[in-house]
Amino acid sequence: MATHTGGLTHARLADEGPAVRIEGLVRSFGDREILAGLELDIAAGEFVALLGRSGSGKSTLLRALAGLDHEVAGSGHLSAPADVSVVFQDARLLPWKRVLDNVVLGLTGPGARDRGRAALDEVGLAGREDAWPADLSGGEQQRVSLARSLVREPRLLLADEPFGALDALTRIRMHALLRRLCEAHRPAVLLVTHDVDEAIALADRVVVLDEGRIAADVRVDLPAPRGQGTQRYAALRAGLLRQLGVDQDGGAPVRADDVVTPVGG
Amino acid sequence: MSAEATTLTKAATARPEPAAPRATRRRRLGPGRAIPYGRAIGPLLLLAVWSAGSAAGFIDARNLSAPWTVVSTAGDLIAEGRLQSNLATSAERALLGLLFGTAAGVLLAIAAGLSRIGEGVIDGPVQIKRAIPSLALIPLLILWFGIGESMKVITIALGVFVPVYIHTHNGLRTIDGRYAELAETVGLSRTGFVRHVVLPGALPGFLLGMRFAVTAAWLSLVVVEQVNATSGIGYMMELARTYGQTDIIIVGLVVYGLLGLVSDALVRLVERKTLSWRRTLAG
Ligand SMILES: Nc1ncnc2c1ncn2[C@@H]1O[C@H](COP(=O)(O)OP(=O)(O)O)[C@@H](O)[C@H]1O
Ligand SMILES: [Mg+2]
Numbered sequence: 001m002a003t004h005t006g007g008l009t010h011a012r013l014a015d016e017g018p019a020v021r022i023e024g025l026v027r028s029f030g031d032r033e034i035l036a037g038l039e040l041d042i043a044a045g046e047f048v049a050l051l052g053r054s055g056s057g058k059s060t061l062l063r064a065l066a067g068l069d070h071e072v073a074g075s076g077h078l079s080a081p082a083d084v085s086v087v088f089q090d091a092r093l094l095p096w097k098r099v100l101d102n103v104v105l106g107l108t109g110p111g112a113r114d115r116g117r118a119a120l121d122e123v124g125l126a127g128r129e130d131a132w133p134a135d136l137s138g139g140e141q142q143r144v145s146l147a148r149s150l151v152r153e154p155r156l157l158l159a160d161e162p163f164g165a166l167d168a169l170t171r172i173r174m175h176a177l178l179r180r181l182c183e184a185h186r187p188a189v190l191l192v193t194h195d196v197d198e199a200i201a202l203a204d205r206v207v208v209l210d211e212g213r214i215a216a217d218v219r220v221d222l223p224a225p226r227g228q229g230t231q232r233y234a235a236l237r238a239g240l241l242r243q244l245g246v247d248q249d250g251g252a253p254v255r256a257d258d259v260v261t262p263v264g265g
Numbered sequence: 266m267s268a269e270a271t272t273l274t275k276a277a278t279a280r281p282e283p284a285a286p287r288a289t290r291r292r293r294l295g296p297g298r299a300i301p302y303g304r305a306i307g308p309l310l311l312l313a314v315w316s317a318g319s320a321a322g323f324i325d326a327r328n329l330s331a332p333w334t335v336v337s338t339a340g341d342l343i344a345e346g347r348l349q350s351n352l353a354t355s356a357e358r359a360l361l362g363l364l365f366g367t368a369a370g371v372l373l374a375i376a377a378g379l380s381r382i383g384e385g386v387i388d389g390p391v392q393i394k395r396a397i398p399s400l401a402l403i404p405l406l407i408l409w410f411g412i413g414e415s416m417k418v419i420t421i422a423l424g425v426f427v428p429v430y431i432h433t434h435n436g437l438r439t440i441d442g443r444y445a446e447l448a449e450t451v452g453l454s455r456t457g458f459v460r461h462v463v464l465p466g467a468l469p470g471f472l473l474g475m476r477f478a479v480t481a482a483w484l485s486l487v488v489v490e491q492v493n494a495t496s497g498i499g500y501m502m503e504l505a506r507t508y509g510q511t512d513i514i515i516v517g518l519v520v521y522g523l524l525g526l527v528s529d530a531l532v533r534l535v536e537r538k539t540l541s542w543r544r545t546l547a548g
Binding site: 066067068084085086088090092094095096097098105106107132133134148152 | 443444446447448449450451452453457461462465466468541542543
């Protein structure tokens with residue numbers, strides 16, 4: 001069974017209590033076991049990127065955490081905070097509600113609309129409160145969806161390839177925005193992505209999902225800004241890509257203790 | 266290397282300058298710009314032929330009265346108050362039928378759309394009812410409810426109910442399941458889900474159903490008023506038939522036509538107001 005080797009992680013958990021604790025999580029479709037006894041802890045305020053090949057079960061894990069897998073067979077222990085927000089790949093705005101009404105959807109209480117306005121301001125969309133979602137660009141829609149998630153002050157933010165549908169330039173801007181918002185609000189974050197560079201650019205920690213388990217668990221301690229040119233960046237990137245089954249440059253030497261800490265087998 | 270590069274550059278500059286981008290005219294495939302009041306052309310032409318035919322004596326007044334006769338007859342009917350009272354009776358029947366039919370259609374569509382049991386119980390019978398034209402039920406309805414107002418309103422309501430149900434139900438079923446997921450993640454209650462997601466999501470379907478329903482209401486009205494009625498526009502026309510008064514019949518037809526046009530325009534106005542979030546080709 002997989003066990004965590006990162007002593008640092010456990011120390012932080014003890015201090016603040018983990019936002020997420022997953023033990024022996026099993027999820028299967030038919031007789032295909034997608035998650036096979038997965039173990040993962042996420043500390044409060046920690047930004048974790050989840051990498052994995054297409055079909056490796058990233059979304060399945062995320063949906064389990066969000067409580068959206070009603071009819072999926074499975075077992076295991078899973079504890080996640082009640083105040084979870086989800087950012088989907090499609091911005092998933094209700095087309096018949098104006099931007100502000102989308103942001104405050106489901107919120108109650110007197111200050112809700114003011115908080116919604118503040119959240120829109122934070123994502124740089126002040127003044128667009130009354131626009132229809134259809135009149136926004138893809139990047140703007142995704143920013144509204146970020147505002148909708150953050151206005152709830154979640155303890156856990158789940159994002160399933162939130163920038164996958166955006167063009168490269170918009171994606172870079174969204175990275176900076178997400179980073180800034182997470183530093184301001186400090187939710188624990190689980191960001192699903194298939195983009196190694198995105199994972200390294202954003203996360204404190206990168207985990208790789210393979211064969212239903214966490215196959216690698218890497219702390220990213222690159223100095224900011226995380227320039228893509230540096231040696232350590234390249235090493236980390238190559239190591240992660242190798243975990244994902246992409247062997248660049250015929251296996252350039254990467255010291256395992258330097259960057260990648262495979263766990264379990 | 267550098268020599269090669271120079272040659273390449275030279276070759277590039279030596280190539281003739283491309284002509285200033287010529288605006289390639291593409292053949293227009295759409296019908297082109299709208300003519301102002303273009304839709305009035307056909308009807309006006311018809312009116313002109315009718316007038317000319319009547320004036321020249323080609324059209325027998327016993328078959329089709331002249332336009333001016335129809336206008337003066339309409340004036341007389343209004344002066345006597347006959348047109349207004351009959352119109353009021355007809356409008357009341359149509360509105361009541363529309364009201365009950367719409368309410369039933371919407372409620373049943375929601376019940377069928379939101380629960381599997383509801384769908385199992387409701388959808389089958391409605392599909393069967395859909396196969397039977399409402400007007401074919403008139404003999405049965407007369408036996409059950411007599412020939413009074415309730416039979417008329419029920420016939421109209423039955424005709425209205427089907428399109429409202431079908432289109433609302435279809436609108437409900439085609440709401441993206443991902444919105445339900447969203448509603449769960451933002452913690453909407455069941456009623457919140459219905460209010461913020463289900464009803465607005467089904468509104469386009471409902472309004473489409475209403476357009477069919479309004480047409481169905483007028484159609485049913487015409488039929489029930491020509492069967493055993495003692496008031497209403499249809500009755501006025503039936504009475505005119507027995508006396509051979511073509512002009513009154515035509516006044517009735519014009520009134521029916523206007524009612525249909527006005528009510529369709531109303532539904533479309535509501536559609537435009539409430540569905541402004543949709544950016545369709547129509548704009
Ligand atoms: N509702 C479902 N029914 C059957 N199989 C599913 C369902 N959802 C996901 N799967 C399967 O589970 C596997 C993992 O899917 P997913 O978690 O979406 O992968 P990804 O890592 O690309 O997000 C895939 O092989 C997919 O086909
Ligand atoms: Mg996925």
